[in-house]
Amino acid sequence: MKIDLHSHTKCSDGELSPEELVLRASNKGVDVLAITDHDTVSALEPARDAIHKHKLPLKLVAGVEISTRWHGFEIHVVGLNIDDKQPELVALLTQQQNTRDKRAEKIAAKLARVLPESYGFTAEIIMQKVLEKAQGQSISRVHFAKTLLEAGIVDRMQQAFDKYLGRKGKAYAAPEWISVEQAIAAIQAAGGHAVLAHPTRYDLKNKWVRKLVDYFAEHKGDAIEVGLPRQNNNELIQLATYAQQAKLKSSQGSDFHRVSSYTELGSLLPLPEFCEPIWTDWNMVNPA
Template identity: 50%
Template sequence: MMSTTDLTNKQDFSTLRVDLHSHTRCSDGALTPPELIARAVNLQIDVLAITDHDSVDALVSAQQTIVENQLPITLINGIEISSQWQGFEIHIVGLNIIPTHNALQTLITQQQQHRENRAIAMGEKLAKCGFDNVYADAKTLAGAGSITRAHFAKVLLQRGVVSKMQAAFDKYIGKGKRAYVKPQWCSIADAVAAIHAAGGVAVMAHPIRYDLTSKWLRRLIVDFKAAAGDGLEVVLPQMNNEQRKLMLSFCQEYDLHASMGSDFHQPSRWSELGRNLTMPEHAKPIWQLWQSKALN
């Protein structure tokens, strides 16, 4: 089994299958941490980051699974922190973090309280739409994990209110819809600061998914860089070549490192661990930042 230290010191990452964005049941993923690790090993992933929403609860169990079964995979401790910027919800992935660091744990506690308050308010709005006890059912689905809008969407799907999960967002819980509740997340700067305090690097998750014009996307990246952000996710499974080129150009223009990840939540024909993840030429991979930190 390769250790994190081995990974940091390894010079040739081009031979590794790397996925730096995935989720478990500790947030809105479908698999338990051991199940996710097993799937990654079966798919011959060499390096996997688990990045649950505002949670690090999966990491101990995942690492125990690797150690106890002597699995040939390296786990990167990660998290995906929800932040707010100009009325948009922006996700900041923390990689190679110390999960127990006080600054990170303090922010997680605050974020989880915001999540709970939002979920309760969303349940109240859905009740006014004629759907009782959705919060309770969503809470049951979430279990001990972070409750998210995806859990509400699953409940509405299970009840037959909508025919697919996206329809729940389009009709009820998406921005501007009847049961939408504005989040009260931390700022980008606060997310980056907590990640850095915990020894990690901060990556803006899936920049192409925020429904921003090129002008606003540039503004977002400028503000992220000003907040000491480290990198952008430039490769996702469903990106086209033009989108990848655009993200790489932003990395080069603003001296940011490049990351890549499947944003895996559950097995499907649209998403899979490690699918279509290749670091572009001329990019500065985010792991080079880990290497330089290890040498300092």
């Protein structure tokens, strides 16, 4: 069974619509897919409709990826098998979207100050372009990166993060996200499982990755992502060992955002046999 529990749509920083995503997942032989957009669940209903419309043999897991703060780092917590209409969760995600909007305004203001005047980019013009790219959905730094790329200010997306939008960038704005434990509590209150997303992808040294995993376990998190995209076997075993030692279950996901040669839906190394998968007690038979 091919299981992918981390993916994104246009509703946050992905490039495919919910319908396009579930169709691609089915075409790639994925049996179980979680849509985990950043701080929004707006893709879930259209994805369910598309699965029904096309009669896809695909089990959809309701998910979300919540942005949090921990020791100055932006840490992501994935919620799986959530009740996406639970009032408290909906209220929290609305709060997160407001935080995103305020952060976007700060980034736009900083970019306007550091970009050469020859580009004619005021904060208002930058925000207008970013909002056009977001199309009413969740604003992310990816939308800023695309704006910089299209204007010829950078040659590639990663350069936009390295020079302007990343933690060491000229226009970086520290987010005021909720805490890790608040995200865990909200996900579990909505009947879901809280999963620490891609623990080794936060530019943390190994000892800090281990501290993060232990912190997550201490605050009653359910699992960590062990199977990641673009992963070698050593990283897989390292994360599986961390999960086992912290008595956490294991999850996996491609973190799919767009069609590329780097990531693909369902393209993951198998979890080691000593892992306890997060989906052990889930019903994987009936499609959504």
